[in-house]
Amino acid sequence: MTNPEPLDTAAIRAALDEGGQPWQAAENPMTRMSQADRERRLGVPLPSDEERAEIEARRFRASAMHREARAGVAGAPSSFDARDVGGNSYVTGIRDQGGCGSCVAFGSVAVLETTGAYTRRQPGLELDLSEAHLFYTHGGSVGRNCDNGWYPLAALEMCRDIGVTYEEYFPYSAGNSGGASLNSDWPNRLARAIDVVNPTGNPVAMKEHIAQYGSITACFLVYDDFFAYRSGVYRHVTGGLAGGHCVALIGYDDAQGCWIAKNSWGAGWGDGGFFKIAYGECDIEAWQCVGVQAVRLRAWTGQARILGLWSNDAPRNAWAYLDTYGWHRVSGPSEQAESTMFDQAVTAKTAGRTINAFCDNGVINTLYVL
Amino acid sequence: MSDTQAEYGASAPSPTTTPETMAEGLPVPEDLDEAELAITQAQGAEMRERITAAAAPTLDPPGTPGAARAAQAVGAFPTVRVLSLFSSAHAVNGWAFLEGVGWRRLAVNDPSAHANLGRLAAATRLQGTATPVRHEADNQIHEIYLW
Numbered sequence: 001m002t003n004p005e006p007l008d009t010a011a012i013r014a015a016l017d018e019g020g021q022p023w024q025a026a027e028n029p030m031t032r033m034s035q036a037d038r039e040r041r042l043g044v045p046l047p048s049d050e051e052r053a054e055i056e057a058r059r060f061r062a063s064a065m066h067r068e069a070r071a072g073v074a075g076a077p078s079s080f081d082a083r084d085v086g087g088n089s090y091v092t093g094i095r096d097q098g099g100c101g102s103c104v105a106f107g108s109v110a111v112l113e114t115t116g117a118y119t120r121r122q123p124g125l126e127l128d129l130s131e132a133h134l135f136y137t138h139g140g141s142v143g144r145n146c147d148n149g150w151y152p153l154a155a156l157e158m159c160r161d162i163g164v165t166y167e168e169y170f171p172y173s174a175g176n177s178g179g180a181s182l183n184s185d186w187p188n189r190l191a192r193a194i195d196v197v198n199p200t201g202n203p204v205a206m207k208e209h210i211a212q213y214g215s216i217t218a219c220f221l222v223y224d225d226f227f228a229y230r231s232g233v234y235r236h237v238t239g240g241l242a243g244g245h246c247v248a249l250i251g252y253d254d255a256q257g258c259w260i261a262k263n264s265w266g267a268g269w270g271d272g273g274f275f276k277i278a279y280g281e282c283d284i285e286a287w288q289c290v291g292v293q294a295v296r297l298r299a300w301t302g303q304a305r306i307l308g309l310w311s312n313d314a315p316r317n318a319w320a321y322l323d324t325y326g327w328h329r330v331s332g333p334s335e336q337a338e339s340t341m342f343d344q345a346v347t348a349k350t351a352g353r354t355i356n357a358f359c360d361n362g363v364i365n366t367l368y369v370l
Numbered sequence: 371m372s373d374t375q376a377e378y379g380a381s382a383p384s385p386t387t388t389p390e391t392m393a394e395g396l397p398v399p400e401d402l403d404e405a406e407l408a409i410t411q412a413q414g415a416e417m418r419e420r421i422t423a424a425a426a427p428t429l430d431p432p433g434t435p436g437a438a439r440a441a442q443a444v445g446a447f448p449t450v451r452v453l454s455l456f457s458s459a460h461a462v463n464g465w466a467f468l469e470g471v472g473w474r475r476l477a478v479n480d481p482s483a484h485a486n487l488g489r490l491a492a493a494t495r496l497q498g499t500a501t502p503v504r505h506e507a508d509n510q511i512h513e514i515y516l517w
Contacts, residue, residue, distance in 0.1 A: 086435065086438070088435050121430075121434075121435045121436050122435070123435055307431040307433075307434060307517070308427075308430070308431035308515060308516060308517050309490060309493070309515070309516040310427040310429075310490075310513070310514070310515050310516070311483065311486035311487055311489075311490055311513070311514060312425060312477075312483065312487075312504075312512055312513040312514075313477035313479055313480065313483045313487070313510075313512045313513070314425060314480070314483055315480040315482050315483055316482045316483075317425070317483065317486070318486045318489075319426065319427050321427070321430065321431050321434070326430075327426065327427050327430075329426070335482050338482075339482070339485060339486075342486060342489060343489065346489050346490070346492075346493045346516075349493065349516060350493045350496055350497060
């Protein structure tokens with residue numbers, strides 16, 4: 001049943017007051033929409049009865065794992081936040097999916113962007129990948145659209161098998177109302193997921209994955225009160241079920257008993273676009289949680305500085321450290337080709353000149369000294 | 371001592387002595403027999419394996435997110451300046467004078483590695499700044515970072 005009126009945040013605040021204010025609610029762009037527009041942003045199809053039974057079983061097991069973890073079994077650190085790892089943030093900016101059930105593309109791309117930066121220890125990488133490519137091209141090829149949504153496992157598997165290009169090669173707009181099209185050079189500006197993993201229902205493995213790789217997707221049930229979230233650790237208090245949603249988990253905190261998530265409803269929603277949700281709440285661990293262990297990048301760097309060079313006594317083993325990209329091996333089809341490129345890299349470094357390099361999976365195979 | 375070291379090691383002059391007259395002329399190429407060809411192909415396979423398994427850098431440049439971690443491990447890498455360079459008309463015979471250490475030969479186990487280390491030693495000399503250099507008891511330089 002849809003409600004054409006904006007969400008009654010006063011009623012939600014009253015319910016929260018009665019419940020001891022477990023979290024804070026406020027008006028925001030989502031609460032001011034009609035219920036139909038809110039629900040349009042929930043792009044994970046609700047599970048069937050059979051799937052719901054499986055989710056229930058996973059939720060039960062996950063709950064037991066949380067209890068064991070509190071007893072000191074867990075191997076992951078007690079907290080992690082990819083926005084602050086030694087003072088560095090590996091989380092890209094908050095996006096806004098607009099009026100389209102494309103949250104799976106946003107959650108999946110957020111995972112690629114964070115994992116890509118965190119596994120390289122490059123907070124300045126600022127990857128901006130194309131949700132439009134993932135949703136409208138890849139999702140569209142299997143019948144997915146703004147109305148029927150998608151699942152993160154399928155989306156990240158396509159990120160692994162095909163890859164997703166950069167935002168400027170296919171800029172996103174809700175329903176592709178901007179009329180953008182995919183740049184034909186997309187295979188040369190591409191991010192591909194490596195090793196898709198699915199620790200759904202295992203919160204200990206989820207934490208270990210987040211601490212090691214920076215991020216993981218999660219799907220959960222959205223109730224009406226969630227639209228009004230402002231801060232604190234969310235737990236469902238009031239309101240009916242609105243739909244299924246996908247986000248990227250970018251941290252957790254055992255002391256508060258919560259996951260830290262990046263949403264795709266703009267920075268005006270929630271806590272600057274982020275939220276915390278209690279462990280186990282709304283099936284956040286039991287529905288579909290998918291991550292990747294690395295992100296292979298294939299692209300020109302544009303103007304980049306060489307901050308370091310290295311070689312050792314191994315044959316044909318020369319490396320260059322590019323600012324915001326990290327270490328890359330200088331590699332070619334022959335020793336002579338590598339020597340020429342490494343010579344030029346040394347020249348650029350010692351002369352303080354920038355370079356433009358074509359990098360493919362951590363390897364420089366073409367180089368300009370600018 | 372490896373075959374490469376045996377081939378290149380003993381006869382080339384070091385920078386502590388006056389370079390001698392140039393070495394004898396290059397050997398005349400000869401066709402390989404089947405046994406020699408098999409050995410060469412096996413060495414090629416071994417070489418490909420070594421290239422694939424080659425180590426990656428473990429330190430990150432100063433000022434980067436990994437620099438703190440690198441600083442903890444830097445004890446394994448003496449940070450020194452290169453004060454002088456030497457080479458002669460002999461194969462893999464590049465040397466660098468490390469401040470406080472003395473003359474050390476660039477690793478001789480592989481010509482491409484020797485050349486890469488030579489490039490970095492030369493650039494380090496040009497910059498004049500101290501940089502992590504790993505040299506071992508064999509009096510050879512096995513690893514150079516250039517920041």
